[in-house]
Amino acid sequence: MSTQEHPASLTVYRDPxxxxxxxxxxxxxxxxxxxxxxxxxxxxxxxxxxxxxxRAARSTRAFAMLVPADDGGSMADPVGVLSRCFQRADLDRLSVGPEMRGASKQAPASVAAE
Incomplete structure (x- = not known):
């Protein structure tokens, strides 16, 4: 079964x-x-x-998009914010992975269809 056949579950979290x-x-x-x-x-x-x-989760098991509180995108501890989200959502099988660049861009149709 591909990730296309079953949509991802979604958790939205607002950190303190x-x-x-x-x-x-x-x-x-x-x-x-x-x-x-x-x-x-x-x-x-x-x-x-x-x-x-x-969109990004179509090609991986899970993906997190982090929207900083300020428009400049500065954050002292993004890993801590993500860790609190996983803990709060009771997702103990998840850990903070690598920061990606450009993952939010629309996937080409040929990739999305796979």
């Missing part, structure tokens, strides 16, 4: 710092901790972050 996270999860790897790649999206609305997370 004011940052917002859109977390799309298809499935965690069975019995192991799944690292979740993520990307900062400063200056965008939550709706756009949700759409970007769902």
């Amino acid at each position: 710092t004011g940052a917002q996270i859109a977390l799309a999860v298809h499935r965690a790897a069975g019995g192991v901790i799944t690292p979740v790649p993520w990307q900062k999206l400063p200056g965008v609305g939550l709706d756009e972050a949700v759409e970007a997370a769902m």
